Amino acid sequence: MEDCIFCKIANHVIESNYAYEDELISAFYDLEPQAPVHVLIVPKKHIGSLDETQEEDSALLAHIMLKIKEIAAKEGLEKGYRVVINTGEDGGQSVHHLHFHLLGKRAMNWPPG
Ligand code: AMP
Numbered sequence: 001m002e003d004c005i006f007c008k009i010a011n012h013v014i015e016s017n018y019a020y021e022d023e024l025i026s027a028f029y030d031l032e033p034q035a036p037v038h039v040l041i042v043p044k045k046h047i048g049s050l051d052e053t054q055e056e057d058s059a060l061l062a063h064i065m066l067k068i069k070e071i072a073a074k075e076g077l078e079k080g081y082r083v084v085i086n087t088g089e090d091g092g093q094s095v096h097h098l099h100f101h102l103l104g105k106r107a108m109n110w111p112p113g
Helices: 005-010 055-074
Strands: 018-021 025-029 037-043 081-084 100-104
Touching: 005 025, 005 037, 018 037, 018 055, 025 055, 037 055, 055 100
Parallel strands: none
Antiparallel strands: 018 025, 025 037, 037 100, 081 100
16 A cells, blocks of 8 residues: 555555564554553554454464564563554544554553543
C-alpha cells in the first residue's frame, strides 16, 4: 500500500525506532507514547484492520501474539502489560494498517476510555 505509513515503516521506506523485526512483522516505538513503554507491532503485509483479517492470516496472527510476549520480556514488562487492537471508527483506530499496541511500565485502568 503506497500511502500507508505503517507499510512504509515496516518496509524501511521510512525509518523508525525499532524494537523488533523479522521477516513477517515489525515493532517500533509509538510517536506519542501513552505509557512509559509503548510499542506498535505490525505485520509487514498490509492488512487494514483486525476486521479485515482472513483465515489465511491465522499463522501470522499467532506469530504476532507470541512475539509480543517476547518483546514484553525484552522491554522488562515482568509486572504485566496491556495489548490493544483499536478497530474501526468506534474502536478509535486512526491508522488503517493492523497494529497491536503493547503498553507497559504503568498500572492500567479498567474500563478503558
Ligand atoms: P490507532 O489510533 O490505534 O490507529 O493507533 C495509531 C498509533 O500510531 C497512535 O498511537 C499514534 O501515536 C501512532 N503513530 C502514528 N504515526 C506514527 C509514526 N509515524 N511512528 C510511530 N507511531 C505512529
